[in-house]
Amino acid sequence: xxxxxxxxxxxxxxxxxxxxxxxxxxxxxxxxxxxxxxxxxxxxxxxxxxxxxxxxxxxxxxxxxxxxxxxxxxxxxxxxxxxxxxxxxxxxxxxxxxxxxxxxxxxxxxxxxxxxxxxxxxxxxxxxxx
Numbered sequence: 001x002x003x004x005x006x007x008x009x010x011x012x013x014x015x016x017x018x019x020x021x022x023x024x025x026x027x028x029x030x031x032x033x034x035x036x037x038x039x040x041x042x043x044x045x046x047x048x049x050x051x052x053x054x055x056x057x058x059x060x061x062x063x064x065x066x067x068x069x070x071x072x073x074x075x076x077x078x079x080x081x082x083x084x085x086x087x088x089x090x091x092x093x094x095x096x097x098x099x100x101x102x103x104x105x106x107x108x109x110x111x112x113x114x115x116x117x118x119x120x121x122x123x124x125x126x127x128x129x130x
Contacts (some may be wrong), residue, residue: 011105031085034076035092042112043067061118
């Protein structure tokens with residue numbers, strides 16, 4: 001099911017950060033307020049500008065991760081009264097953007113995230129072999 005973004009931000013690194021309101025009602029007048037931030041990173045050879053990636057390694061990255069790689073961050077607050085819901089959500093969004101927004105907007109973020117995720121999965125794959 002496709003959902004509408006609460007906020008869509010075009011980042012300096014050429015990617016789009018989408019923020020979603022995934023809140024849900026948990027009582028007559030209470031909510032769990034959930035903010036989800038998501039960025040799809042197409043895995044392309046041009047993505048790797050600061051670290052050398054051979055053709056064979058790139059093929060393995062694609063086979064291991066697929067494309068796009070999705071960065072996702074979720075934060076929630078429980079038992080929020082209905083009249084406070086919108087303000088709490090806006091506060092969660094503002095806090096995320098203030099603390100993490102500049103980091104995910106950096107030009108190197110997509111490359112570093114892809115390589116980190118790839119290395120973690122390779123390490124896990126190697127552990128499972130042994």
